[in-house]
Amino acid sequence: MRASETFRVYRATRASRVAAVLGLVALIALVLAPYWAGRAELRLLGEVFLYLSLATLWNLLAGYAGLVSVGQQAYVGLGGYVFFALTIFGGLHPFVALPLTVIAGAIVSMPVAALIFRLRGAYFAIGTWVIAEVFRLGFAQVGALGGGSGTSLPVQVVRSLADGRSAREAVTYWMTLGVAVLVIAFAYLFLRARRGLALTAIRDNELAAASLGIDIWRTKFVVYVVVGALTTFVGALIFLTKLRISPEAAFSVNDWTAFVIFIVVIGGIGSLEGPIIGTVLFFLLRETLADLGAIYLIVLGAVAIVIMLVAPRGLWGLVRERTGLTLFPLGYRVDRKKGGQ
Template identity: 50%
Template sequence: MTTSPSASTLREVPTIRVRRGSTSSYVGGAFVAVAVLVLAGWVPYHVDLGTLSNLVGLFVLVILAVTWNLMAGYGGMISIGQQAFIGAGGYGVIYLADTVGIPLLVSVPLAGVVCALLALPTSFLLFRLAGGYFAIGTWVVAEVFKLATTQIDALGGGSGLSLTAFSGVDRVDRVAQVYWTALVLMVLVVLGTYLVMRSRLGLGLTAIRDNATAASSLGVRVNRSRRIVYVAASAGAGMAGALIALNSLRVSPDSIYSVNYSAFMIFIVVIGGLGSIEGPIIGAVVFFVLEQELADYGSWYLVLLGVVAIAVVLLLPRGLWGLLSGNGRIQVFGVGYRVREVPGTSDQVQPT
């Protein structure tokens, strides 16, 4: 006759709950929403036009840093040639608006699409390289883009292009349009990155970053995932370049294809925190403040930026966000998994 096991033969196993969000992510999300509302509803009506133009520069830095971090911090691809798509986006928006006649607000995302289409075939060449060879390869691609641009008469050759689509538009209206466009694109890029990292693609990217060979053995399509991220990051760089062109009303090969953009992206992500969404945003704000405060020091400005970068790398390997978050205990954008024991609940199992 079979008898039921007594209570003494059973052991209690605590119930485990896995979730994506946390109290800090809910509070942080609310703070981010309020900040966006302030930037959208209060700032444009209480600051001067010069400050609005400077804020467009900050939004561009956030877009560049977040997309570069998506590629390098999550995809494991260190690029020093994203200025190729910044330049293509800058030239593209002026050509689409002035020559083709497409409205400016439509030309900016279209410039991003053009850069994505350029990045797709480029990726098949670059992905034959790895590590440092990949990084140098991206720089070579940027130089090829620059040289090709100077040979096209429709793009102004070596002298560049000036944006005429804003001719006759009041300066206040022009700055407002560029500001709103930059703010919307920044929010969409950050939100898109957040959604990607919460998807299966994001989980695969995390595995690729840790160990590409192990990720491939578990069924992750490494090249496909990296290609998607590379194309998306290039589209983001293209839209950032388009915003730079709208804000300055002119592009030239030496300025829009400058390697300084890649240096700034690396600096921002390193001091903010590689492999997080919050880090590049904080790094962009810090870089923006340093740029505004130290610009009058000439070449010493770059020296001071280098000193700051070295100090952060040596003292804070996980960046400023690693320090502020307690090495990941606090998250504003909850993209990871959190495992915790639910108090007051348990399951009973019979030992084998």
């Protein structure tokens, strides 16, 4: 009898399977929310889903590709304005205009990426903010869309979504839920694929990744364009729910970038679980402290500083470090077993 060793290679764990079942149950409950939740709850949940989408996309960009952008509001505002232009001047139904914003975001993000990829580190971050300011100033000059004061979505466009106010709010809610599920599913499948493996290698050690033959520039370019396109789509949906757009609201660095960075940092950058935890915590803090005015922002800053000192990789990073728990299995695991022969 000779001892031998066998190996088992796998991805899914017991925790990830349980999380998948619980996630499915939660998704079914959320799909049925228009039948059990009130109007205020639906609007709050819709906002949660939109911020979760933005946080997941920014995390894919910064947490995996290493592209720390502080100008993603450029694509949020672009999506809103393109959507308004397509529905008001193009006469397109909102369900037709929304997918077209993805194409617009991809087209615009290509030359932007080619330009700002010449910058590195802090200069890259500043460059993304400058691009967003150029977008804001540019759209403020478009008189047909209200110029600096903005414009509202025509009543006939809003009514084309569904018959009746309750039905329209339900449809809008389902779209926000759908985009959150779409973004998380895309990020998960992308990171599990070959290009996602290359992206993870770049995040861990860019020099080593390049020595293995990974095209660093092309991989980052693809990620930037895809994130830009999807962020544009989320931006269009944001201003469909708001029914009004203006340059200040559309390109707000505070609303669409600062809060998103806060969510990812406290939740856990470089993980799919992090943005989910960060979004929940952010909205709990906001709903609890929003009436405090400026103190609310001070508390958010204090929370971010404390978490960064205690858990530099966020709350989920702390949990994963101590327990090894993974809810979204991206890499492979190997178990070694001894057997007889």
